[in-house]
Amino acid sequence: MTDVPDIVVSRLPVYLRALQYMVINGKSTTSSQELGEKVGISAAQIRKDLSQFGEFGKQGTGYNIPFLIDSLLQILKVEKVWDVVLVGMGELGHAILRYQGFVNRGFNIVACYDSDPLKIGTKINNYSILDVKDLVKDAKKAEIKMAMLCVPASSAQKVTDLLVEGGVLAILNYAPLSLAVPTYVRVQYIDPVIGLQRMAYYLNK
Amino acid sequence: MTDVPDIVVSRLPVYLRALQYMVINGKSTTSSQELGEKVGISAAQIRKDLSQFGEFGKQGTGYNIPFLIDSLLQILKVEKVWDVVLVGMGELGHAILRYQGFVNRGFNIVACYDSDPLKIGTKINNYSILDVKDLVKDAKKAEIKMAMLCVPASSAQKVTDLLVEGGVLAILNYAPLSLAVPTYVRVQYIDPVIGLQRMAYYLNK
């Protein structure tokens, strides 16, 4: 458990999402077989992954879904809600701020920033857009560990450096470029075009 | 070249993106070393990946960036622009439709669909929102191969089945759940919460 491979960790949120969906559909137990079919991963793989963290199932009967969900929430450290800041209040930043799907999965946007004087001070959904100049200071003060980055590619590295200076350790990057960060900072990339290009390879022209 | 591992293909768009960014910054040659530093992948890995498709560099001098970009565009089949349909014109669908970053990377939204009678027929950016009832027929007729899915989780599988029926072979899914599709159909997932949860694991509470 001290040294779980990244690739195992990366699958856990997918299991969690599928399990939470099962609960919505009124199910209370499942098996590695059934879960595997839902998420497109082999049953053996799922059992191996989970075995990295303990024993959560029962032979013959499978897994109790609420218990497994709870265990995964603990493992992923999302049983409490993390404070997150959002930088870049353009088209995408607005959509993200209005999205209701974060908080019930462990994340709460607590502040949003922009550099455009016309936007700073305006209000959206109870949020006042703050000046990015205050980002480092604010993040340090509130001990913010996570951020979502929605600025144009041209300023993404600059803002990333500010986030790192402010003590942020995890960045969800929507800008279409690779970021340079210290090894202790994690980045996850959201670039729909990368997804489309990965699939285009397999199409016939 | 007939059987390149998925994982290799999945890295190519990342290389491409970094190379295109280098061009913007006025560079015309690079090395596996330099590219590797930009994207956080070892130089050896990059050389191995590219060697799956041919020889693109020159010993001693590295890679000519425009040539390598062109080669990657060919390999990924994005040197032409693919027609894509968008289903689900809510908050996110609107933001995606207005986003200008698709077409210069190989993808063009040609139609958008919704099921809400209040939305069908309304106009956004020269697009008329079409009735999802026509999706299968339209997709077949226009031989659409790619789609972006922005409907709520509760209707995502239903719409997916329509897309498959319409002949779509690649789906970019924004709904927070795993989709069931035939083996010949590819899906890429965009779920920001999954990204955040993957990082939360590494944070200290």
Next chain:
DNA sequence: ATCATATTGTGTTTATTTGCACTAAAAGGG
């Protein structure tokens, strides 16, 4: 109580992926 069935957790094997290290080639300087 016994048996058939289901299903976990895991040791072992197999497959895949990455990294290493070297050869070959290209460029530039003196």
Next chain:
DNA sequence: CCCTTTTAGTGCAAATAAACACAATATGAT
């Protein structure tokens, strides 16, 4: 022209990941 430096492409080894297969155990039916 020769030497030094740089760097691609690649065979091989090491590391990592996935699949297999089975003992152990739980359930329910007869």
